[in-house]
Amino acid sequence: MREILSIFIFIVITVLFLYHKFSGNQIKKEPESKAFCGNVFTSESRALKSEPHIAKAKCAACHLYNRDATGPNMKYLSLRQPYEGWFQDFITNQDSLVTAKDPYTLAMMEYSPVEFRHNFQELDTTQVKELYEYYVE
Numbered sequence: 001m002r003e004i005l006s007i008f009i010f011i012v013i014t015v016l017f018l019y020h021k022f023s024g025n026q027i028k029k030e031p032e033s034k035a036f037c038g039n040v041f042t043s044e045s046r047a048l049k050s051e052p053h054i055a056k057a058k059c060a061a062c063h064l065y066n067r068d069a070t071g072p073n074m075k076y077l078s079l080r081q082p083y084e085g086w087f088q089d090f091i092t093n094q095d096s097l098v099t100a101k102d103p104y105t106l107a108m109m110e111y112s113p114v115e116f117r118h119n120f121q122e123l124d125t126t127q128v129k130e131l132y133e134y135y136v137e
């Protein structure tokens with residue numbers, strides 16, 4: 001009788017052990033980001049570039065990279081922009097694109113009723129380049 005009891009207890013312990021090992025506890029949460037060769041990748045594999053000061057100061061209040069906010073998200077901008085150099089033209093002189101009736105600009109302005117024109121003429125070429133590298137490239 002004692003032997004049967006010992007075997008029973010052994011089986012119960014084995015079953016509990018196996019259950020613990022292979023149950024949901026196995027699934028580990030994926031880390032938020034991984035460092036790889038000095039670059040940090042988010043779960044979406046976007047290389048997290050450090051946000052340039054100029055973007056924080058002039059753009060971040062309305063634009064998030066991944067999500068729409070007051071302004072549209074900036075993801076895949078490189079695929080959306082209608083011609084090379086559009087980004088530069090747009091942020092420094094949106095008015096000129098409106099005057100020229102650039103179809104992409106006009107369509108994109110339907111995004112929200114916010115009347116905001118990107119005429120950041122005070123930005124120098126280095127700053128525009130920094131913004132381009134951060135948001136588009």
Ligand code: HEC
Binds near residue numbers: 071108
């Ligand atoms: C006050 C809010 C605001 C600020 C600040 C702002 N934007 Fe915008 N942005 C918008 C809105 C709203 C749109 C949608 C188009 C429109 O209505 O003009 C837009 C559109 C854009 C687009 C077009 C996106 C697309 O999907 O094609 C780009 C690029 C852009 N902004 C870049 C910038 C950059 C770079 C800065 C900083 C230098 C900036 N914006 C600052 C509100 C803002």
